[in-house]
Amino acid sequence: MTTTLPLLTGSRATEPVLPADPTMLPDAARAGLATTPFGLYVHVPFCATRCGYCDFNTYTSDELGPGANRSEYAGTAIAELRMAAEVLGADRPTVQTVFVGGGTPTLLPAHDLAAVMDAVRELFPTAPDMEVTTEANPESVTPESLDTLRAGGFTRISLGMQSAAEHVLAVLDRRHTPGRAVQAAHEARAAGFEHVNLDLIYGAPGETEADWAASLDAVLAAPVDHVSAYALIVEAGTRLARRVARGELPMTDDDVLADRYEQADAALQKAGLSWYEVSNWAQDDAARCRHNELYWANANWWGIGPGAHSHVGGLRWWNVKHPAAYADRLGAGLHPAADSEQLTPDDQALERIMLGLRLRDGLPLTALSEAGRARAAECVVRGLLEPGPHTAGRAVLTDRGRLLADAVIRELTD
Ligand SMILES: C[S@@+](CC[C@H](N)C(=O)[O-])C[C@H]1O[C@@H](n2cnc3c(N)ncnc32)[C@H](O)[C@@H]1O
Numbered sequence: 026m027t028t029t030l031p032l033l034t035g036s037r038a039t040e041p042v043l044p045a046d047p048t049m050l051p052d053a054a055r056a057g058l059a060t061t062p063f064g065l066y067v068h069v070p071f072c073a074t075r076c077g078y079c080d081f082n083t084y085t086s087d088e089l090g091p092g093a094n095r096s097e098y099a100g101t102a103i104a105e106l107r108m109a110a111e112v113l114g115a116d117r118p119t120v121q122t123v124f125v126g127g128g129t130p131t132l133l134p135a136h137d138l139a140a141v142m143d144a145v146r147e148l149f150p151t152a153p154d155m156e157v158t159t160e161a162n163p164e165s166v167t168p169e170s171l172d173t174l175r176a177g178g179f180t181r182i183s184l185g186m187q188s189a190a191e192h193v194l195a196v197l198d199r200r201h202t203p204g205r206a207v208q209a210a211h212e213a214r215a216a217g218f219e220h221v222n223l224d225l226i227y228g229a230p231g232e233t234e235a236d237w238a239a240s241l242d243a244v245l246a247a248p249v250d251h252v253s254a255y256a257l258i259v260e261a262g263t264r265l266a267r268r269v270a271r272g273e274l275p276m277t278d279d280d281v282l283a284d285r286y287e288q289a290d291a292a293l294q295k296a297g298l299s300w301y302e303v304s305n306w307a308q309d310d311a312a313r314c315r316h317n318e319l320y321w322a323n324a325n326w327w328g329i330g331p332g333a334h335s336h337v338g339g340l341r342w343w344n345v346k347h348p349a350a351y352a353d354r355l356g357a358g359l360h361p362a363a364d365s366e367q368l369t370p371d372d373q374a375l376e377r378i379m380l381g382l383r384l385r386d387g388l389p390l391t392a393l394s395e396a397g398r399a400r401a402a403e404c405v406v407r408g409l410l411e412p413g414p415h416t417a418g419r420a421v422l423t424d425r426g427r428l429l430a431d432a433v434i435r436e437l438t439d
């Protein structure tokens with residue numbers, strides 16, 4: 026899953042940054058370009074159908090309307106990549122990671138995604154060990170398309186499995202069978218993918234402890250070196266939220282979600298996958314998602330595509346949301362940013378805590394305010410932060426603290 030970044034209310038740039046000229050990135054934002062890890066995110070805003078729980082910026086053919094279509098999308102995304110390379114100019118940093126997310130990237134022909142990667146390599150210096158991930162829906166890949174993606178430079182695939190229980194997949198409106206995700210993981214390994222992740226969701230209405238145990242067993246029997254497990258969020262405005270509001274589906278309670286998390290952590294740890302972020306487990310350091318680590322470290326990334334967010338040296342901007350508006354902007358030679366904000370030092374300090382505390386390594390106590398440090402000491406007493414690292418100057422969540430990560434973050438921020 027693409028990491029959801031907290032939206033901050035920093036001081037807004039006085040004017041939206043629209044023209045694609047190098048002044049878009051002020052000197053202050055450029056200052057750390059050479060020394061800060063840099064990644065590219067490419068958003069693919071298309072899905073075959075919309076899952077009832079999902080409020081991501083994605084469109085089915087029916088929802089899309091005129092002015093944008095899938096067959097032209099790779100070309101439009103490449104136009105923004107070209108613009109990014111122009112704006113960065115001589116400061117163009119080496120790309121360490123690329124993450125193609127969605128939507129359903131694999132709804133595009135695999136050679137379109139490979140063409141986007143060709144453009145990345147043509148326009149930017151790239152690291153020899155560049156991590157290139159695509160998200161994929163299990164039913165939208167084949168052995169042939171996986172071969173094409175691998176040959177196009179993709180090294181990592183993240184498949185949305187969600188559950189091994191048929192009735193849970195039905196509640197979530199997923200289109201694949203329980204076994205298809207595991208089969209796709211095997212196909213990805215056969216195609217030579219170095220890293221394979223399966224995404225799971227727990228806490229769906231009607232999911233039992235046995236269903237969740239079966240999902241974990243299925244994931245662990247698959248050839249994966251990374252697992253992400255997310256509690257189902259009932260997002261306002263989704264079909265799922267309407268069904269819950271009408272009383273058609275029960276809302277899972279927080280104690281059950283905590284039990285499911287503990288169950289997942291125990292099963293994954295037992296199988297040799299360790300947590301390195303609250304919702305992410307990896308077989309070893311090499312299997313961690315370096316692109317997400319770059320977000321969590323608040324490094325630099327350029328987000329390509331409608332609605333994509335970017336962050337370079339404290340300047341954040343986000344693109345127009347609709348694919349047709351996005352294509353229009355690029356067609357007219359304009360940068361697709363809708364608006365931007367300059368993060369203040371306070372905003373940046375807050376982000377560092379919100380992102381850093383969810384990591385296994387936690388964060389230095391010096392990142393907290395004086396009041397935050399006093400509350401961190403209380404959290405140690407209450408068993409939410411580890412005492413050893415605290416004595417050594419770090420705030421690191423305990424197992425119990427992980428269950429209450431959001432509440433601990435609220436406590437440690439003023
Ligand atoms: C947005 S999807 C994109 C990849 C792909 N389309 C898929 O469904 O796997 C990335 C991940 O976000 C998860 N996700 C989306 N909405 C969610 C929600 N409301 N609660 C928890 N996970 C969610 C998906 O299930 C998926 O595993």
Ligand code: SF4
Pocket residue numbers: 071072074075076079080081083127128129162185
């Ligand atoms: S397939 Fe993925 S991106 Fe598309 S609607 Fe479902 S969860 Fe959202």
